[in-house]
Amino acid sequence: MSPLASARSDVGRVRTSNQDSGYAGQFFFVVADGMGGHAGGDVASGIAVRDLAILDRRFSSVAEARAALVAQLKAINEKLSHVVDSNPELAGLGTTVSGMVRVGDRFVVAHIGDSRIYRLSNGELSQVTADHTFVQQLIDAGRITEAEAKDHPRRSVLMRVLGDVDDDPSIDTTEVPAIPGERWLLCSDGLTGVLNDAEVRDLLAADAGPEAISARLVDRGLAGGGPDNITVIVVDVAGEDGEARSDFVGSAATKRKFPAVRSGETGSSPRPKTRTVPVSTSEFPLPTTSPKSRVGTEPERSGLSVRARRRLRAGIISLLVLVLLAAAVFGAYSWTQTRFYLGVSGSHVAVFQGIPATLGGLALSRVYLDSDVRVASLPAYEKSQVIQSVSFDNVSDAVDALNRMSGE
Numbered sequence: 001m002s003p004l005a006s007a008r009s010d011v012g013r014v015r016t017s018n019q020d021s022g023y024a025g026q027f028f029f030v031v032a033d034g035m036g037g038h039a040g041g042d043v044a045s046g047i048a049v050r051d052l053a054i055l056d057r058r059f060s061s062v063a064e065a066r067a068a069l070v071a072q073l074k075a076i077n078e079k080l081s082h083v084v085d086s087n088p089e090l091a092g093l094g095t096t097v098s099g100m101v102r103v104g105d106r107f108v109v110a111h112i113g114d115s116r117i118y119r120l121s122n123g124e125l126s127q128v129t130a131d132h133t134f135v136q137q138l139i140d141a142g143r144i145t146e147a148e149a150k151d152h153p154r155r156s157v158l159m160r161v162l163g164d165v166d167d168d169p170s171i172d173t174t175e176v177p178a179i180p181g182e183r184w185l186l187c188s189d190g191l192t193g194v195l196n197d198a199e200v201r202d203l204l205a206a207d208a209g210p211e212a213i214s215a216r217l218v219d220r221g222l223a224g225g226g227p228d229n230i231t232v233i234v235v236d237v238a239g240e241d242g243e244a245r246s247d248f249v250g251s252a253a254t255k256r257k258f259p260a261v262r263s264g265e266t267g268s269s270p271r272p273k274t275r276t277v278p279v280s281t282s283e284f285p286l287p288t289t290s291p292k293s294r295v296g297t298e299p300e301r302s303g304l305s306v307r308a309r310r311r312l313r314a315g316i317i318s319l320l321v322l323v324l325l326a327a328a329v330f331g332a333y334s335w336t337q338t339r340f341y342l343g344v345s346g347s348h349v350a351v352f353q354g355i356p357a358t359l360g361g362l363a364l365s366r367v368y369l370d371s372d373v374r375v376a377s378l379p380a381y382e383k384s385q386v387i388q389s390v391s392f393d394n395v396s397d398a399v400d401a402l403n404r405m406s407g408e
């Protein structure tokens, strides 16, 4: 008898590492597509899939399964941020996650990013998940067509992912009947970037088991150039309990240990949160339209990381402080220039504008009016006034005092 599910992952023909991860179990199936420059992507998807595999169990209700999925995805999001705290070179890492749990005659689906879940029902293919991409928002807004999206220069830009990108990502959840005889596909964009929906449908609808179908899907992706990692999980819906299995593929299947979180960094939340509202879930097919600061570049995905945004915020605050300081200094300087005093210029008495002081080597006063009154000729009291630079509120008081000294 052919197995009821099959998971496969291939690095593709262009990339040097596989940043995808996948899992096919008895009740739980998931695909994750990592992003991040320096070895971050495979870490992110690997951690996500390994941590999600604990959900491969029998849930007593759809509500329980949905809550567990969202809670675990939220925990993984936090864990990925902590991993970056301990391993700064991984800044910006993130991953998509598209997974589903079988609960009796239902599938509970949770999704974030642009990996996809398809359902083949009576020969009809439907996409169960909505891509959280920039181009999908343009399509939804009627600004570009599906065909134009395929070649759009920013087609890889993700609006939502788990990772060091968003402190509080929004996760889509939905539930769909699990009808025996139907076939499901979970896949990363390495497949759908090469094959269109009609090609995916034809391959899925073929009269063959999941093992053969998953192999054909990957082969077709490679034949189409294999520009990206390709991960597929084909699931045939049968009786309530699937077959006992526990298959990891991609980065999650490697022996490598993923970077650890420094002790004391889990459980608590040492990093400030940019938002405090709980993770919100929404039903399909309603992709978020709220603007996110996540941006990416071709061809590697990337995001403006939490770290980067924190640095940006710190930079803006520093700038504001500098501006305020500059304003304060300018205000103080302006005030000094409303003051006058009698002082010594050379060997003569002069009226100075400002105050008898310097700031950072800069004199805060200048000679306003010279006189021919020699300091040496002044009586002791007046000489002391000049030497002590007695201050006046306005220039006429200072000039009056000078005239008194010169006997005018």
Ligand code: CA
Residues within 6 Å of the ligand: 033, 188, 189, 190, 228, 229
């Ligand atoms: Ca990909």
